[in-house]
Amino acid sequence: MPEPKNKTKIIQQQTVKKLFSRLMELLNEKYSASGVDLLDVANEFGAPVYIYDGNKIIEQYKRLVNAFKPVNIKVKYACKALNNSAILKLLKQEGCGLDTVSINEVKLGLRAGFAPADIIFTPNCVSIEEIQEAVKLKVHINIDNISILEQFGSIYGNTVPCCIRINPHILAGGNTKISTGHIDSKFGISVYQLRHVLRVIKSSNILVNGLHMHTGSDILDAGVFLQGAEILFDAAKDFPDLQFIDFGSGFKVSYKEGDITTDIEELAASIAHNFAEFCKEYGRELELWFEPGKFLVSESGYFLVKVNVLKQTTATVFVGVDSGLNHLIRPMLYDAYHSIVNLSNPAGKQRIYTVVGYICETDTFGWDRKLNEVHEGDILCFKNAGAYGFTMSSNYNARFRPAEVLIYNNKAQLIRKRETFEDLIMNEVELEF
Numbered sequence: 001m002p003e004p005k006n007k008t009k010i011i012q013q014q015t016v017k018k019l020f021s022r023l024m025e026l027l028n029e030k031y032s033a034s035g036v037d038l039l040d041v042a043n044e045f046g047a048p049v050y051i052y053d054g055n056k057i058i059e060q061y062k063r064l065v066n067a068f069k070p071v072n073i074k075v076k077y078a079c080k081a082l083n084n085s086a087i088l089k090l091l092k093q094e095g096c097g098l099d100t101v102s103i104n105e106v107k108l109g110l111r112a113g114f115a116p117a118d119i120i121f122t123p124n125c126v127s128i129e130e131i132q133e134a135v136k137l138k139v140h141i142n143i144d145n146i147s148i149l150e151q152f153g154s155i156y157g158n159t160v161p162c163c164i165r166i167n168p169h170i171l172a173g174g175n176t177k178i179s180t181g182h183i184d185s186k187f188g189i190s191v192y193q194l195r196h197v198l199r200v201i202k203s204s205n206i207l208v209n210g211l212h213m214h215t216g217s218d219i220l221d222a223g224v225f226l227q228g229a230e231i232l233f234d235a236a237k238d239f240p241d242l243q244f245i246d247f248g249s250g251f252k253v254s255y256k257e258g259d260i261t262t263d264i265e266e267l268a269a270s271i272a273h274n275f276a277e278f279c280k281e282y283g284r285e286l287e288l289w290f291e292p293g294k295f296l297v298s299e300s301g302y303f304l305v306k307v308n309v310l311k312q313t314t315a316t317v318f319v320g321v322d323s324g325l326n327h328l329i330r331p332m333l334y335d336a337y338h339s340i341v342n343l344s345n346p347a348g349k350q351r352i353y354t355v356v357g358y359i360c361e362t363d364t365f366g367w368d369r370k371l372n373e374v375h376e377g378d379i380l381c382f383k384n385a386g387a388y389g390f391t392m393s394s395n396y397n398a399r400f401r402p403a404e405v406l407i408y409n410n411k412a413q414l415i416r417k418r419e420t421f422e423d424l425i426m427n428e429v430e431l432e433f
């Protein structure tokens with residue numbers, strides 16, 4: 001009887017295939033970063049904890065720089081994404097510069113060893129005093145409104161150069177909260193106000209050494225970027241003293257399977273070509289700058305939390321973890337999707353859960369997630385948590401912010417201690433009644 005024999009064979013083959021793919025899943029990067037087991041890190045340093053893979057950050061930096069060759073781009077890492085000094089030093093060592101949006105980020109950069117000339121200060125709606133402080137620290141200044149440009153001109157004339165942030169009004173960005181190029185945006189000086197800008201520049205003899213645009217996070221395609229680039233190239237004709245053109249960022253990264261990401265290599269090829277043409281027309285070689293945040297650090301990050309409770313309701317099974325919007329606010333603020341895996345039960349059967357935080361506020365990390373069967377005490381991992389995770393964390397509900405750990409060259413090291421009760425009350429002024 002050949003039939004049943006065949007059937008058995010097919011079932012055996014299927015089982016082997018299933019086991020093999022399961023094994024591959026266990027062996028792949030899912031639960032380890034650059035060879036270091038993530039669960040071991042949680043066991044050593046506790047949870048909740050942010051873990052960053054330094055080798056991955058360097059890999060992303062090199063990918064970007066290589067994509068643009070032969071154009072020698074300058075990368076200014078937008079450190080608001082993740083500003084731990086260990087990360088800053090790692091990128092500095094690779095030759096990366098820094099994009100900063102507050103005077104304290106400038107100071108963090110200088111403290112990490114960046115030369116002032118490698119830092120650009122790109123704030124929005126800050127006082128002239130903060131800009132003056134940045135001038136004293138000798139970093140590049142990027143101005144994003146005409147009022148400040150006028151004040152800057154009357155203080156410095158042509159003694160301190162500045163860059164001008166142009167809003168090209170191209171529509172970009174996955175979420176209106178992170179898109180900055182639209183007509184209602186508070187960012188940059190409208191490209192339609194160029195004549196006014198030129199008047200101010202002429203009357204105070206301002207030296208403009210750069211033009212800048214940053215149209216927001218999560219730009220989907222190269223076309224949008226190129227549209228902005230053309231607008232900037234066109235505007236550049238009116239500025240004879242330029243040293244650089246800064247295209248900001250907006251590189252999209254993949255948060256879940258099937259997400260469209262920016263094709264860096266394709267984008268680079270088009271921009272490099274157009275930039276070379278532009279330089280020819282302009283009459284001089286200029287520098288091409290970018291300011292990626294998310295692209296460099298997002299994928300490097302893992303956020304590990306512990307399961308406090310499982311709560312069955314009439315609607316779902318909630319997994320309540322020892323974290324919340326105080327540690328990772330992107331899902332609640334931007335409807336961001338972070339994939340979640342159960343590190344403690346990698347071979348368990350998959351079930352559907354809703355993962356929520358412990359904050360007294362609705363802080364849902366994800367509805368209807370398939371996780372390997374969860375038990376109280378398990379460690380869950382949020383992926384893609386390197387950018388805008390820790391830097392947006394707070395002490396809401398009087399909770400401590402998490403610890404941070406860097407994995408670099410097969411070693412896991414603490415780079416920020418977990419807070420303590422002393423930290424919470426450090427600046428409070430106590431009154432006696």
Ligand SMILES: *Cc1c(COP(=O)(O)O)cnc(C)c1O
Nearest residue numbers: 078214217249250291292293294
């Ligand atoms: C936030 C910001 C960036 C980085 O954006 P990402 O989406 O993280 O790459 C770059 N430039 C400026 C001026 C920014 O404000």
